[in-house]
Amino acid sequence: MPKFTRRRLLAGAAPLVAAPVLGKMTLGSDAGAANRTLQGHVHDHRSAGHAAMIGQNVPAVGGPRDLDALLYPPPPLPYEPGRIREYEVRARDREIEVAPGVFFPAWTYNGTVPGPVLRATEGDILRVNFTNAGSHPHTIHFHGIHPTNKDGVFEIVNSGEEFTYEFEARPAGFHPYHCHSTPLKKHIHKGLYGALIIDPKEPRPPAQELVMVMNGYDTDGDGANNFYTVNGRSFYYARYPITVRRSELVRVYVANLTEFDLINSFHLHADFFHYQPNGTGDYREYTDSVMQCQGQRGVIEIEFANTGLFMFHAHQSEFTELGWMGFFNVVD
Amino acid sequence: MEAKAARRGELSWRLWALVPIVLLSLAVGGYVASGASLVDLIGRNPPQADEFDIRRVQFERGQIRIRVTNPQQDDLTIASITVDDAIVPFEVDGPRTLGRLRSSTVVVRYDWVADDPISVGVTSSSGIETVEEVAAAVETPGANAGAFLGYAIIGFLVGVLPIALGLLWLPSLRRIEQRWLTAFMALTGGLLSFLGVEALFEAFELQAAVPGALGGPGLVLLGVAGSFLTMTFISGRFSGEGGAALGGVALATLVAIGIGFHNFGEGLAIGTSFAFGQLTLGSFLIVGFMIHNVTEGLGIAAPAADERSGVSLPRLATLAVIAGAPTIAGAWLGGFAANDVLAALFFGAAAGAAFEVVAEVARYVSKRDPAGLRSGYAIGGFLAGIAVMYVTGLLAA
Numbered sequence: 028m029p030k031f032t033r034r035r036l037l038a039g040a041a042p043l044v045a046a047p048v049l050g051k052m053t054l055g056s057d058a059g060a061a062n063r064t065l066q067g068h069v070h071d072h073r074s075a076g077h078a079a080m081i082g083q084n085v086p087a088v089g090g091p092r093d094l095d096a097l098l099y100p101p102p103p104l105p106y107e108p109g110r111i112r113e114y115e116v117r118a119r120d121r122e123i124e125v126a127p128g129v130f131f132p133a134w135t136y137n138g139t140v141p142g143p144v145l146r147a148t149e150g151d152i153l154r155v156n157f158t159n160a161g162s163h164p165h166t167i168h169f170h171g172i173h174p175t176n177k178d179g180v181f182e183i184v185n186s187g188e189e190f191t192y193e194f195e196a197r198p199a200g201f202h203p204y205h206c207h208s209t210p211l212k213k214h215i216h217k218g219l220y221g222a223l224i225i226d227p228k229e230p231r232p233p234a235q236e237l238v239m240v241m242n243g244y245d246t247d248g249d250g251a252n253n254f255y256t257v258n259g260r261s262f263y264y265a266r267y268p269i270t271v272r273r274s275e276l277v278r279v280y281v282a283n284l285t286e287f288d289l290i291n292s293f294h295l296h297a298d299f300f301h302y303q304p305n306g307t308g309d310y311r312e313y314t315d316s317v318m319q320c321q322g323q324r325g326v327i328e329i330e331f332a333n334t335g336l337f338m339f340h341a342h343q344s345e346f347t348e349l350g351w352m353g354f355f356n357v358v359d
Numbered sequence: 360m361e362a363k364a365a366r367r368g369e370l371s372w373r374l375w376a377l378v379p380i381v382l383l384s385l386a387v388g389g390y391v392a393s394g395a396s397l398v399d400l401i402g403r404n405p406p407q408a409d410e411f412d413i414r415r416v417q418f419e420r421g422q423i424r425i426r427v428t429n430p431q432q433d434d435l436t437i438a439s440i441t442v443d444d445a446i447v448p449f450e451v452d453g454p455r456t457l458g459r460l461r462s463s464t465v466v467v468r469y470d471w472v473a474d475d476p477i478s479v480g481v482t483s484s485s486g487i488e489t490v491e492e493v494a495a496a497v498e499t500p501g502a503n504a505g506a507f508l509g510y511a512i513i514g515f516l517v518g519v520l521p522i523a524l525g526l527l528w529l530p531s532l533r534r535i536e537q538r539w540l541t542a543f544m545a546l547t548g549g550l551l552s553f554l555g556v557e558a559l560f561e562a563f564e565l566q567a568a569v570p571g572a573l574g575g576p577g578l579v580l581l582g583v584a585g586s587f588l589t590m591t592f593i594s595g596r597f598s599g600e601g602g603a604a605l606g607g608v609a610l611a612t613l614v615a616i617g618i619g620f621h622n623f624g625e626g627l628a629i630g631t632s633f634a635f636g637q638l639t640l641g642s643f644l645i646v647g648f649m650i651h652n653v654t655e656g657l658g659i660a661a662p663a664a665d666e667r668s669g670v671s672l673p674r675l676a677t678l679a680v681i682a683g684a685p686t687i688a689g690a691w692l693g694g695f696a697a698n699d700v701l702a703a704l705f706f707g708a709a710a711g712a713a714f715e716v717v718a719e720v721a722r723y724v725s726k727r728d729p730a731g732l733r734s735g736y737a738i739g740g741f742l743a744g745i746a747v748m749y750v751t752g753l754l755a756a
Binding site: 130131244246254348350 | 446485488
């Protein structure tokens with residue numbers, strides 16, 4: 028766009044001036060302009076906010092069930108001593124579509140960002156066979172209690188190599204996992220992270236369970252995110268609301284793996300929920316908003332009292348408007 | 360016989376002139392057909408920047424229109440649009456995937472807030488976001504009669520009127536001594552040099568902001584050389600066969616044309632800046648421009664003062680229009696159809712025209728005045744011209 032340097036200097040003189048006559052001649056009066064703008068606001072509802080951001084109009088990638096594997100965790104298994112839970116995880120480079128027509132050259136676990144939802148019951152032996160089919164050295168670092176030589180920090184798995192992480196799953200709760208190769212920031216924001224649910228030996232009450240991993244994508248490499256999502260695609264749950272039943276327990280495992288930003292958050296409209304930080308301990312917060320630093324996570328439990336569309340989003344407006352927004356469709 | 364052979368020889372040499380072209384086509388074809396294999400021998404081309412050139416952001420009732428161009432070699436696809444860092448639904452008037460130097464207009468339904476700063480971002484399919492910060496969202500004037508008239512009045516006030524006033528110095532100038540007339544002629548030279556340097560600087564600044572494929576200092580040179588040579592041609596016509604130095608009304612006309620070029624650029628700048636909300640027009644600013652431009656009238660009057668037969672009033676009016684009216688045309692163009700490439704070209708042209716007229720004035724003074732360019736009057740006048748422009752320019756700052 029044209030920028031006239033000398034004229035910009037000239038523009039600096041303007042506040043000194045009041046020129047009603049000229050103003051009238053050149054603009055047809057400011058008041059007229061303001062009126063026109065106001066009328067525009069009154070008569071023009073085409074751009075009316077959130078109504079434009081639900082259903083068909085929402086710029087979101089893909090079909091209605093594309094993210095089911097990330098949203099719905101594998102079922103919990105009752106405690107059984109000595110059981111082995113085995114998972115195959117493969118790191119590979121893959122270009123993913125994060126918003127319609129916007130492609131991000133991601134590093135993935137099993138081809139998706141976030142990676143697969145892993146699940147074990149406390150006391151199970153968790154065995155994760157990791158293959159690095161990507162172009163850079165990677166690891167998997169699990170949050171939890173385990174031997175340091177299974178921590179995914181020193182045991183760098185080079186391209187084409189394999190490594191098996193094997194340890195007892197504990198403590199019960201909800202934990203993230205992510206790559207711990209350096210440069211750390213790069214390896215995480217490229218997409219190498221996911222969620223691990225460790226069920227307590229004493230099982231939680233049955234519920235409709237959901238997993239939401241909050242993340243962001245810095246698609247132009249300037250150290251700031253251009254898109255925010257849960258489970259990897261911006262505005263996906265605004266395009267395809269998550270259907271749940273009224274008066275039945277809904278349990279949402281929420282984790283924040285957003286790089287670059289200090290915090291992320293989850294806010295629910297029109298109802299309150301109980302929040303258990305890390306999915307551990309007895310402490311519950313009764314709230315409609317939770318804030319998480321990168322790597323923080325927790326478990327939300329709620330029985331919706333009403334039916335209808337319940338919005339959820341980050342309570343950072345910026346994140347909301349860059350894709351981290353969706354709806355529960357609560358039905359009878 | 361001999362003539363025929365000579366003609367045949369001539370023909371074959373003409374044909375021979377085609378040989379390099381044919382061979383070049385073959386070489387180019389061969390290289391293109393080989394794909395990128397030559398580059399692979401050396402290394403790898405870096406990826407393209409995938410940035411758009413945002414040419415224009417227009418604010419209309421309930422919507423924002425963003426004109427984007429693909430400045431790079433590879434295709435670029437408009438994938439996502441943000442306004443103030445928020446993703447917004449949008450429509451594209453034109454193709455979504457843009458070939459090299461192709462443009463489309465993105466239309467966003469948006470309740471923008473008048474007078475607030477606002478930014479728009481265009482994200483390509485590779486996720487690269489090009490952001491344009493707008494200092495203040497102001498409804499873009501449509502090409503209606505009111506705005507048309509408004510720009511015309513501004514152009515008249517800052518262009519035609521002050522120059523006409525400056526020309527009123529003509530009777531006084533006619534009565535002064537030759538050495539003082541020389542001083543005023545040199546003053547004209549100083550004024551024009553100042554305007555030329557300023558226009559040149561502006562042209563280079565504009566050129567630098569234009570995306571690589573369209574910009575380049577050569578664009579400015581094209582403007583400078585184009586107007587300089589056109590003016591040289593015109594002055595040649597005026598002076599006739601003899602090639603004598605121009606004087607009197609002819610030189611005054613040339614000065615008026617040179618100043619007209621400059622004022623076209625000035626009008627363009629005012630119109631564009633106003634249309635983009637970068638310039639607040641107020642009486643102080645207008646007055647500043649008027650005082651600044653009165654000196655341009657003086658510049659035209661000085662050579663005209665030398666006309667023995669006297670200058671008719673209609674002729675003077677014509678001179679004022681030649682020098683001042685382009686401000687109006689420039690303001691119209693800038694306000695309704697600004698284009699940074701054209702703007703860089705016009706400012707270059709303004710510089711070229713100014714420099715050509717300075718050369719004409721110098722030629723005139725050196726022939727006309729026995730003391731020539733080395734006299735204190737000439738030197739002092741020239742420096743005074745620059746100083747006057749600088750000082751009156753402060754009024755408009």
